[in-house]
Amino acid sequence: MVDHKNAHMWLSGLTLALFLGSSAVTGAKAGAITDPANDFIPTFAGTPDGSLDVLSLSATFDGAAFHVSATENGDIASFASGLFVIGFNRGAATANFAAIGLPGVVFDAVITLTSGGVTGGRDLVANQAIVLPAGAATITGNTFDITIPLSALPSEGFTPSQYEVNLWPRDSSIAAGATQIADFAPNTNDLVVPEPVSLSLFATGLLGLGLARRRA
Numbered sequence: 592m593v594d595h596k597n598a599h600m601w602l603s604g605l606t607l608a609l610f611l612g613s614s615a616v617t618g619a620k621a622g623a624i625t626d627p628a629n630d631f632i633p634t635f636a637g638t639p640d641g642s643l644d645v646l647s648l649s650a651t652f653d654g655a656a657f658h659v660s661a662t663e664n665g666d667i668a669s670f671a672s673g674l675f676v677i678g679f680n681r682g683a684a685t686a687n688f689a690a691i692g693l694p695g696v697v698f699d700a701v702i703t704l705t706s707g708g709v710t711g712g713r714d715l716v717a718n719q720a721i722v723l724p725a726g727a728a729t730i731t732g733n734t735f736d737i738t739i740p741l742s743a744l745p746s747e748g749f750t751p752s753q754y755e756v757n758l759w760p761r762d763s764s765i766a767a768g769a770t771q772i773a774d775f776a777p778n779t780n781d782l783v784v785p786e787p788v789s790l791s792l793f794a795t796g797l798l799g800l801g802l803a804r805r806r807a
Contacts, residue, residue, distance in 0.1 A: 622785035623649035626776040628664050634691050636770035637762025641665020642673050642706065642733065643773035650756045650784045657739045657751070657784065659702075661758055661776070667730050672764035673706035674771075675735065680755040680781055682748025683716050691769050695780035696757050700744055704728050704737055705763075716747055755781030 626645045637643070644664035651658045659677055667673060678686075678698030687697045702712040702721065710728050712721030721743050728737040741751060749755075757780075761771040776782075 622651055622782065623647070624777050624782055626774065626778065630778070631773050632691070632775065634769055635762075635773045637765045637773060638670070638672075639773065640670040640673070640762070642667045642670040643760040643762060645758055645760065645774050645776035646733075648756075648758050648776040648782060650782055652741075652751045652754070652784050655741055657741070657744065657754070657756075658736065659739065659756065659758075660734065660736045663733045663735075663760070666733055667706050667735060668708075670706055672762055674761040674763040675704040675706075676759050676761060677702040677704075677737070678757045678759070678781075679744055680749070681716075681744060681746055682753070684755075686715060688769065688772075688775075691772075693775065693779060696759075696775060697755070697781065698757065699747055702737065702739055702743075704730075704735060706730070710737065712743070714744075752784060754784045756784060757781045 625647045628646060629639075629644060631639050631644065641664035645661055646664050647662045649660045661675070678696065679700045679702070680697050681699055684697035684699040686699065687694050699716050700712065700714045700721065702710070702723070704710050708728055708730050710723045712723065713719070714721055723737075723739060723743060727739065728735060744754070758776045760773045762773060763771060765771055
């Protein structure tokens with residue numbers, strides 16, 4: 592005989608889990624984008640190597656550090672003059688690329704990664720270098736992952752879940768300036784880092800489902 596009350600509770604738990612799970616996925620999407628292949632910007636004057644062509648970018652915040660990952664259209668280490676610049680807007684961004692038609696890409700700090708795995712950066716508000724811990728970045732084939740402690744990027748008005756991110760690979764073998772930049776990801780604006788609460792909401796949904804099943 593079917594216990595309709597318990598069945599209803601189980602379905603309610605399932606609905607809650609799916610709803611909250613869907614909210615978590617929606618939040619995650621806010622922190623990840625894909626970028627078209629071979630979309631080098633018109634002002635780029637360097638070598639159009641695949642490693643400078645962004646295919647995807649993701650950024651998350653776990654409560655203590657930012658995790659930025661990118662996939663390029665070619666092997667990163669094979670192009671020695673590759674330089675990957677990650678711009679952050681922490682709430683005080685004034686620097687932008689309006690000069691090349693991209694006023695929506697704004698930043699007040701940058702983190703850099705060479706194709707050889709060397710990290711660096713600069714806080715444009717404090718006008719001082721940013722030094723990351725050893726092993727903060729890894730490069731595997733055409734992907735890189737970099738972890739940036741929140742302490743290295745203190746707020747300038749935004750909460751960490753409001754920080755905005757953009758990635759622009761450069762060919763550092765040519766003269767410094769906008770003509771070094773091969774691509775932007777996103778192309779015309781910044782990417783908002785998703786809130787860490789999304790994961791906890793998903794866990795809460797699963798817990799609700801588990802409790803409902805236990806009572807069934």
